[in-house]
Every structure is written in structure tokens, then in C-alpha cells.
Amino acid sequence: MNADRDIVGIVGSTFFFFVGATVFAMSFxxxxxxxxxxxxxxxxxxxxxxxxxxxxLRGYRGEAVENGSTVxxxxxxxxxxxxLLVTMIGWALLFPVIGMFVTSxxxxxxxxxxxxxxxxxxxxxxxxxxxxxxxxxCFYHLMNSILNIPMPRGILF
Amino acid sequence: MLKKLGVLVTVATVLWATGSxxxxxDKPVNYIIPFNAGGESDISAxxxxxxxxxxxxxxxxxxxxxxxxxxxxxxVLNSQPGDGYTIMGTNLPxxxxxxxxxxxxxxxxxLTNIYMFHFTxxxxxxxxxxxxxxxxxxxxxxxxxxxxxxxxxxxxNTANHIxxxxxxxxxxxxxxxxxxxxxxATIPALLGGEVExxxxxxxxAAGQGDxxxxxxxxxxxxxxxxxxxxxxxxLGIDMVGGAYRGIAVPKSTPEEVxxxxxxxxxxxxxxxxxxxxxxxxxxxxxxxxxxGMEAFMSERxxxxxxxxxQLGSLK
Amino acid sequence: xxxxxxxxxxxxxxxxxxxxxxxxVVLGTVIGALxxxxxxxxxAVLVPFTFAMDPxxxxxxxxxxxxxxxxxxAYAAILVNTPGTPxxxxxxxxxxxxxxxxxxxxxxxxxxxxxxxxxVIGAIALMTLSPLLAxxxxxxxxxxxxxxxxxxxxxxxxxxxxxxxxxxxxxxFGLILSMIGVAxxxxxxxxxxxxxxxxxxxxxxxxxxxxxxxxxxxDLVARPDRHLEPAPLGRGFRFFExxxxxxxxxxxxxxxxxxxxxxxxxxxxxxxxxxxxxxxEARRSSRHPERFGKGEPxxxxxxxxxxxxxxxxxxxxxxxxxxxxxxxxxxxxxxxLVQGIRTGPELFTQQSGIVYIxxxxxxxxxxxxxxxxxxxxxxxxxxxxxxxxxxxVPLIAFMTVVGSFAIHSNPHDVVVMVLMGxxxxxxxxxxxxxxxxxxxxxxxxxxxQGFIRAYMIGGARGNFGGQLLFDRPIxxxxxxxxxxxxxLPLLRLxxxxxxxxxxxxx
Numbered sequence: 001m002n003a004d005r006d007i008v009g010i011v012g013s014t015f016f017f018f019v020g021a022t023v024f025a026m027s028f029x030x031x032x033x034x035x036x037x038x039x040x041x042x043x044x045x046x047x048x049x050x051x052x053x054x055x056x057l058r059g060y061r062g063e064a065v066e067n068g069s070t071v072x073x074x075x076x077x078x079x080x081x082x083x084l085l086v087t088m089i090g091w092a093l094l095f096p097v098i099g100m101f102v103t104s105x106x107x108x109x110x111x112x113x114x115x116x117x118x119x120x121x122x123x124x125x126x127x128x129x130x131x132x133x134x135x136x137x138c139f140y141h142l143m144n145s146i147l148n149i150p151m152p153r154g155i156l157f
Numbered sequence: 158m159l160k161k162l163g164v165l166v167t168v169a170t171v172l173w174a175t176g177s178x179x180x181x182x183d184k185p186v187n188y189i190i191p192f193n194a195g196g197e198s199d200i201s202a203x204x205x206x207x208x209x210x211x212x213x214x215x216x217x218x219x220x221x222x223x224x225x226x227x228x229x230x231x232x233v234l235n236s237q238p239g240d241g242y243t244i245m246g247t248n249l250p251x252x253x254x255x256x257x258x259x260x261x262x263x264x265x266x267x268l269t270n271i272y273m274f275h276f277t278x279x280x281x282x283x284x285x286x287x288x289x290x291x292x293x294x295x296x297x298x299x300x301x302x303x304x305x306x307x308x309x310x311x312x313x314n315t316a317n318h319i320x321x322x323x324x325x326x327x328x329x330x331x332x333x334x335x336x337x338x339x340x341x342a343t344i345p346a347l348l349g350g351e352v353e354x355x356x357x358x359x360x361x362a363a364g365q366g367d368x369x370x371x372x373x374x375x376x377x378x379x380x381x382x383x384x385x386x387x388x389x390x391x392l393g394i395d396m397v398g399g400a401y402r403g404i405a406v407p408k409s410t411p412e413e414v415x416x417x418x419x420x421x422x423x424x425x426x427x428x429x430x431x432x433x434x435x436x437x438x439x440x441x442x443x444x445x446x447x448x449g450m451e452a453f454m455s456e457r458x459x460x461x462x463x464x465x466x467q468l469g470s471l472k
Numbered sequence: 473x474x475x476x477x478x479x480x481x482x483x484x485x486x487x488x489x490x491x492x493x494x495x496x497v498v499l500g501t502v503i504g505a506l507x508x509x510x511x512x513x514x515x516a517v518l519v520p521f522t523f524a525m526d527p528x529x530x531x532x533x534x535x536x537x538x539x540x541x542x543x544x545x546a547y548a549a550i551l552v553n554t555p556g557t558p559x560x561x562x563x564x565x566x567x568x569x570x571x572x573x574x575x576x577x578x579x580x581x582x583x584x585x586x587x588x589x590x591x592v593i594g595a596i597a598l599m600t601l602s603p604l605l606a607x608x609x610x611x612x613x614x615x616x617x618x619x620x621x622x623x624x625x626x627x628x629x630x631x632x633x634x635x636x637x638x639x640x641x642x643x644x645f646g647l648i649l650s651m652i653g654v655a656x657x658x659x660x661x662x663x664x665x666x667x668x669x670x671x672x673x674x675x676x677x678x679x680x681x682x683x684x685x686x687x688x689x690x691d692l693v694a695r696p697d698r699h700l701e702p703a704p705l706g707r708g709f710r711f712f713e714x715x716x717x718x719x720x721x722x723x724x725x726x727x728x729x730x731x732x733x734x735x736x737x738x739x740x741x742x743x744x745x746x747x748x749x750x751x752x753e754a755r756r757s758s759r760h761p762e763r764f765g766k767g768e769p770x771x772x773x774x775x776x777x778x779x780x781x782x783x784x785x786x787x788x789x790x791x792x793x794x795x796x797x798x799x800x801x802x803x804x805x806x807x808x809l810v811q812g813i814r815t816g817p818e819l820f821t822q823q824s825g826i827v828y829i830x831x832x833x834x835x836x837x838x839x840x841x842x843x844x845x846x847x848x849x850x851x852x853x854x855x856x857x858x859x860x861x862x863x864x865v866p867l868i869a870f871m872t873v874v875g876s877f878a879i880h881s882n883p884h885d886v887v888v889m890v891l892m893g894x895x896x897x898x899x900x901x902x903x904x905x906x907x908x909x910x911x912x913x914x915x916x917x918x919x920x921q922g923f924i925r926a927y928m929i930g931g932a933r934g935n936f937g938g939q940l941l942f943d944r945p946i947x948x949x950x951x952x953x954x955x956x957x958x959x960l961p962l963l964r965l966x967x968x969x970x971x972x973x974x975x976x977x978x
Binding site: 196199203262333337344350 | 512803917
């Protein structure tokens with residue numbers, strides 16, 4: 001692996017190239033007015049991505065202003081990151097089925113432990129669990145009763 | 158022991174059921190508007206709100222679940238509890254055209270409408286300083302150079318779009334239909350001169366006062382707020398239509414509750430104060446109770462299917 | 473004028489109305505600070521309560537909530553890097569880097585001051601120039617909206633100076649995301665892949681929450697170090713330091729407020745374009761454009777003054793033309809109609825002083841934002857800094873889930889939010905920042921519809937070029953700005969290259 005080359009950038013651009021090409025191809029099934037933008041933007045995306053792949057293969061690598069993380073940095077704490085993502089995905093998919101309150105409480109407790117780095121005494125842990133419970137109860141109440149947003153109850157609550 | 162419990166539960170259920178039958182509603186009713194706040198659906202619901210409270214003594218809580226031109230809310234209506242405490246606004250032609258033209262996640266038959274309470278008649282509008290004084294002038298100009306006149310309206314495959322298609326069918330006038338995101342966006346387009354004409358509703362004319370001129374309305378009789386504006390019928394164009402608005406309940410709602418709700422909405426609709434407020438805002442009253450719904454819906458279904466076929470072939 | 477200034481002032485300043493304005497600002501700020509909860513929602517919930525009140529009092533309260541909520545959007549943007557509303561997108565660019573390096577207290581104070589300045593300028597424009605300025609809403613047609621959206625998109629170039637191609641790729645991807653759903657023009661169902669949940673398109677706010685907030689959460693749990701650098705104790709509000717910065721940026725503040733007011737008048741454009749354009753302008757006219765995006769106070773001042781100026785601006789077409797400038801305006805317009813108040817130019821000339829009471833109320837509410845904002849802002853900053861990560865993570869995560877659900881009470885929005893978050897995180901590893909994608913998503917619909925409508929109307933009139941650009945002086949001006957925005961950095965770059973030879977590589 002050549003450290004000078006923007007490998008992840010190439011991978012990302014390949015993804016975008018296919019997105020652009022797909023959008024371009026799909027635009028031919030639309031009415032003329034609705035197809036105009038998808039065709040133009042899809043083609044532009046595919047061309048830009050192809051150009052970037054070409055440039056990156058020849059050793060170009062720019063530095064985006066708004067880019068804080070690299071692959072190496074992201075490898076740190078990867079386990080926790082994945083726990084967080086899995087929790088969020090599970091939360092989003094399950095709350096309409098099981099109910100907002102129960103899933104949120106469960107997810108918040110998991111995330112609390114995910115965000116816990118130092119050892120804490122049982123007393124402090126109890127306080128923190130209480131705080132999480134209070135948080136979920138308060139927000140649930142705010143949404144459900146005050147702002148009239150119908151929270152999904154699902155099979156549990 | 159178990160038996161006893163069973164009896165107790167049965168008794169309680171019966172008591173609860175009769176109790177609720179006697180005093181429905183006995184808690185606030187949620188009224189879901191499948192559009193953003195501020196539109197015609199919202200305003201008419203806001204006008205209903207105080208009368209609902211006056212008649213039942215309970216509050217009507219208005220919530221918004223906008224998305225996909227209403228389809229997002231309508232596709233989940235039947236998964237709501239069917240106890241009569243969740244009702245949802247429905248709109249025609251939306252609930253007929255969407256299932257015909259797209260896959261919106263619901264079918265027209267899935268929605269249990271219990272009352273259609275008003276409609277906003279289609280209206281052909283021009284700016285106050287426009288050269289068009291009558292519909293006939295528009296037809297003549299459109300026939301002279303087909304497609305050169307631009308007429309604005311809300312989005313594609315909507316009440317406005319259909320009105321344009323029907324108008325064109327009946328008169329042979331060809332105009333270019335320009336779709337906008339919502340009624341709000343069409344008004345500056347007309348006033349600013351981007352389009353020459355606008356398919357709108359009587360509510361638009363009511364809100365804009367003397368800045369716009371309405372050439373005709375698609376109603377059986379003239380609108381009380383605009384006694385000088387002719388109907389299309391008077392002009393020999395058989396166009397009656399617009400956006401109809403009603404209320405639906407989840408499928409699981411018992412027959413009796415459906416009737417009770419229908420009665421309540423009917424009572425609101427009969428209140429002279431309410432009628433006055435609605436007409437002041439440009440709405441036209443409509444009374445299709447639960448019993449008349451099937452006939453009304455199948456009649457509209459036929460009309461829209463015809464137009465949908467034409468719009469589909471336009472593609 | 474047919475009203476008595478004294479009685480208007482006396483009514484607007486009655487203790488009850490002042491209390492309502494205060495209450496409204498506090499409530500609005502808190503709601504606005506929570507991502508997903510919007511001014512529209514807060515106002516819609518409170519509308520029935522105002523029916524029981526005197527119309528003027530009700531209106532003052534609704535206006536106060538609105539202005540507070542727009543201001544509150546800055547909190548989440550600065551402290552958690554999450555724009556709770558599209559109008560706070562540009563606030564994250566410099567607000568979060570400031571908070572990250574320990575200047576969160578200064579950032580909060582600056583945001584408060586800028587919001588008050590912007591709000592006051594917007595309110596004054598509303599009070600004095602409304603009937604005149606309302607014509608802007610009519611002068612802007614589809615082609616102008618198209619060019620305005622393109623002007624907003626040019627910001628991509630400056631946001632991604634180091635790697636413009638990646639920025640452009642992200643922007644094009646965002647544009648494609650904006651096309652998902654039923655097309656307004658043509659009625660086609662695009663890129664939903666048969667899912668009825670996508671018919672309504674990708675909700676911008678849930679995409680914002682996902683793209684910005686999920687990566688923050690992921691970073692939060694990855695490392696044990698603090699989320700934000702804490703400010704040294706006893707530093708206070710840094711009020712005078714902030715005031716000094718404002719004085720130095722007086723031109724910037726004024727320009728941004730005017731841009732905010734003017735763009736606020738355009739129905740459908742709203743706070744997002746206003747703050748993006750004023751950010752872009754502030755960056756272009758700054759002597760240190762390279763500092764933008766790394767915690768430059770001038771950037772924060774520009775966006776926050778612009779988005780609060782849109783509040784006053786948005787009321788102009790609402791009250792004069794009966795055309796709501798923004799969604800919260802639409803709710804307030806509905807409330808007015810139900811109260812039996814007819815909007816129109818007459819409202820300013822003949823009717824009772826109710827409109828003036830309302831406008832004074834709005835002005836007073838904006839001024840109240842200063843003490844209220846300073847206090848709440850300081851508390852919010854301390855809270856975020858001092859809360860242990862084990863509580864901060866569930867708190868923020870819960871807000872993202874509940875907030876994206878609350879927008880339309882729709883579970884699909886939450887799934888979209890999380891997926892956009894995962895996508896945003898993966899792309900940021902590849903060097904593709906979230907902001908170009910967001911710009912494309914926010915501006916895509918405006919650009920597409922503007923262009924296609926101009927195309928159709930031009931086609932009908934047999935003069936496409938004229939309709940799009942040549943016959944439209946306002947379009948000339950916007951296109952000139954686009955050329956300057958894109959051209960100047962290029963010119964600087966070329967000059968820098970010729971002076972420094974090979975050292976100034978992009």
C-alpha cells in the first residue's frame with residue numbers, strides 16, 4: 001500500500017462514480033422535465049469521481065479544510081464506535097415495534113456504559129443510572145404530553 | 158377464581174363500552190392534519206376547534222404529520238388506535254389520485270372517511286391589472302397561440318393540475334401548466350407576473366382581496382363571498398370541482414363511533430357562526446355524512462380516473 | 473399614520489405582554505436548542521392558547537417564541553456541532569471549532585449579540601419599510617431562486633479549499649439526495665426504489681442531525697478526553713471581549729443583517745440560504761479568509777445575525793401580501809386568519825394598531841434575548857462541558873432519535889437520520905466532509921425547480937435565455953456575485969502561485 005495515495009478517497013470516489021452513473025441511467029425512464037436535473041447532476045458526479053480516481057492514482061492528494069479524521073484516528077476506540085452505531089441502528093428500527101420508552105431507556109443505558117471510561121463506585125453508578133432514567137422520563141413527557149407528539153407505544157411501552 | 162375474573166372483565170368491558178357509547182368523547186380527540194401548518198386543511202381545522210369544544214366539551218388537539226403530499230400520514234392511519242380518539246384529515250383528489258398514479262403505501266379504500274365537510278372550489282385567477290376580463294378572452298388567446306399562455310398551480314397531478322386538464326378538454330384551450338411547491342408559492346408568481354393565470358381556489362381570492370381578479374369558480378352556485386364572479390357552469394363549461402376535505406378514522410373504529418363522530422362534525426357544519434367564518438375565508442360548505450360517503454366517493458373516483466388516464470398519457 | 477404611537481407603546485409594553493414576550497423567548501430558546509424541535513412545532517402547539525388571549529398578546533407571544541427558537545438553534549450548532557434547523561448550518565462551521573478549543577463561552581456570547589443585532593435590524597425593517605420591501609418577494613421569480621441557490625452552492629468551493637474536487641463530489645451527491653421522492657415538476661417518483669416511506673423525500677432536518685451529530689457521537693465514545701475544552705473558571709460571559717469583536721465586525725454584522733432581512737422576505741428561501749450567503753460574503757470580504765471554518769468569530773457573527781434578521785424579514789410578505797415567508801410565518805398567518813384579521817397593505821395604514829403592537833412586541837422580545845440568551849447560554853455551555861461523557865452520550869443520542877422522530881411523527885425519519893449518520897461518518901474517513909452534501913441537499917430543490925420553471929415559462933414564451941438571465945436585472949446581480957465569489961480566490965491563488973513559485977501548492 002502506498003502511503004502517499006489517497007486510498008480511502010479512491011474507494012469513496014468509486015462509490016460516488018456508481019451512484020452518479022446509476023442516477024444518469026435511471027433518468028432515461030423519467031418525463032423530460034423531471035429527468036433534466038438527475039441526468040446533468042448524475043453525469044457530473046460520475047465525471048468528477050472518475051477524475052478524482054485518476055488524479056489520486058497519479059499521486060494527487062488535497063487536504064480538505066473540514067476533515068478531522070483519518071483512518072488511523074478512526075481505528076482508536078473502534079469497539080466503542082461500533083457499539084454506538086449498532087445501538088443507534090437497533091434503536092431506530094425497534095422503537096416503532098417495541099415502544100419508544102422501553103427502547104430509549106435500554107439504548108440510553110447501553111450508551112451510558114459506552115461513554116463510561118473510568119471505574120466508578122456503585123453509588124455513583126446508581127446516581128448516573130438515575131440520571132439516565134430521569135432524562136428519558138422527562139423528554140418522553142415533554143414530547144408526549146406537552147408537545148402532543150404521539151410517541152409509538154408498540155408492544156411494551 | 159379465573160371464571161370470576163373473566164366475569165369481572167366482561168362486566169367491566171360492557172360497562173366501559175356502554176359508558177363510552179353514552180359519553181363519547183370523554184377525553185381530548187387527536188386530529189391529525191397530513192400537511193404543514195398554515196394551509197387550507199389546517200385553517201379549516203383551526204376553525205372547527207372551538208366548535209368541537211362547544212358541542213362535546215372536549216378539546217380537539219391538532220397535530221401535523223406532513224410528508225409526501227399527505228401520503229405519509231394516510232399510509233399509517235390504519236395502524237392508529239381505532240377508538241375514535243384519533244381522526245385524520247383527508248383530501249380529495251389526493252387520496253384517489255395518489256394510489257392511481259404512484260405507490261403511496263395505501264389504497265383509496267383503506268381510508269374510512271366519515272364526513273366531507275367543505276371544499277375549496279377551483280378558480281381561475283388573474284392579476285387585477287391583467288388584460289383578461291372574462292374566461293372567453295382567455296380561451297380565445299389560448300387558441301390563437303396554443304401553449305403560449307402560462308398558468309400556475311400547485312405541483313403535478315393535483316387538484317389544480319386536474320382543473321387545467323378538464324378546462325382544456327372542455328374548451329380546447331391549450332395553456333402551459335407551471336407547477337409550484339404549494340399555494341403559498343403560486344401567489345407571488347401570479348402577482349409578480351411570472352405566470353399570466355393561476356389555478357387556485359376561492360380561498361386565494363379571499364386572502365388576496367383586490368390584488369387579484371377571479372374569472373370564474375367551479376361551483377354549482379356562486380360563492381356567497383363573490384356574488385359577481387360567474388360559475389363555469391354559467392359560462393357553458395361543465396366544471397364543478399376543487400379540493401374536497403373530510404375526516405377519516407382508522408379502519409378498526411367501531412361503526413357506532415364512526416356515526417357519532419360524523420354527527421358531531423355535522424353539527425359543527427350546521428352552526429351558522431361556523432358557516433359564516435368558513436365562507437369569510439373563502440371555503441365552500443359541503444355536507445357528506447358517513448352514510449352518503451360511498452356514493453360520493455365512487456362518483457368522484459370515476460371523474461378522477463378519467464382525468465388520471467389523460468394525465469398518464471401526457472407523460 | 474392612523475394610529476397613536478403612545479397607546480401602541482403603552483399596550484406593547486404592558487406588564488402582561490412583557491411577561492409573555494419573556495416567556496416566549498425562554499421557551500423558544502429551549503425548543504430551538506433541541507435538534508428536531510422547531511419553531512413551527514412550538515408555535516403550532518401554542519396557537520390554541522392564544523385564542524383565549526387578546527389578539528395582540530397572542531401575537532407577541534408567538535413572535536417571541538419564533539425569534540427565540542431561531543436563536544436557540546445556535547446552541548446545538550456551537551456546543552454539539554448539530555444544526556437543529558437548516559438556518560444554523562453555517563453556525564457549525566465556526567461555532568463548533570471555537571467551542572472545541574475552549575472558547576465556547578465567547579461563542580455563545582457572540583451568537584447572542586449577533587442574534588440581537590440581526591433581530592433588531594430585521595424588526596426595524598419590518599416596522600418602517602414593509603410595504604416597500606414586500607415588492608422584493610414579487611420581483612424574485614423562478615430564475616432568481618435558481619441563481620440564488622447556485623450562489624449558495626458556490627460556498628462548497630470555499631469550504632473545501634484544500635480539495636475542491638471532493639467538495640464538488642459531495643455537493644453533487646447532496647443534489648441527488650434532494651431529488652428523492654415525488655418530483656414537483658413532472659410528478660415522477662424518483663429514486664425511492666419502491667419504498668413509500670421515501671415518497672416525501674429525505675427530510676432535511678433529520679439528514680442534518682444524522683450527518684453532523686452521529687459523527688460527533690462516534691468521536692465522543694471513541695476517546696476518553698473531554699467533548700469540549702472547558703473555559704477557565706471565573707471568566708464570566710467575556711461580554712466586553714465579545715462586544716469589542718462586534719465593534720470590529722460592525723460592517724460584517726450590518727451586511728449580514730441586511731442580507732438576512734432581504735432573503736427572509738423571499739418566500740421559500742428562508743434562513744438557510746440567508747446564513748449561507750452572508751457567511752460566504754463575510755468570508756470573501758474578510759482579510760483572513762483562511763481562518764474561516766477553524767473558529768473565526770466573524771463567521772459566527774455573520775450567520776447568527778443573518779438568520780435572526782430573517783424573522784423580521786419573513787413577516788414582511790406575511791403581513792403585507794398574505795404570503796408566509798417561512799413555515800412558522802404560515803402558522804402565525806393561520807392564527808391571524810382565525811382571529812379574523814385580514815392581512816394586506818391596509819393592515820399598515822388603516823386598521824387598528826394591532827400590527828404595530830405586534831411589531832413592537834417582536835422588537836422587545838428580540839432585546840430580551842440579550843439577558844435571557846446570555847444566562848441560558850452560559851448555563852448550557854457549562855452543562856455540556858461539565859456533564860460526564862457517560863451522561864452526555866445518551867442525552868445527545870436520545871435527542872437525535874426523539875428529535876428526528878418529532879419532525880413528522882414518522883419512524884422512517886429516524887432510520888434516515890441514522891443511515892445518513894453512518895454514511896456521513898464513513899465519508900468523512902474518505903475525506904468527504906458533510907457540509908457540501910448538506911448544501912446540495914438543502915439547495916437542490918430550490919435550484920432544480922427554479923431552473924425548470926424558468927425553462928418551461930421561457931419555452932412557452934419562446935424566450936428561454938431572457939427568462940433565465942438576459943431580461944432579468946436581479947439575476948445579473950446574483951450571477952455577478954457568483955462570478956466574484958468563484959473568481960476572486962482563483963485570482964488570489966494564481967497571484968500567490970506566481971509570487972511564491974511552487975510553495976503555494978493548493
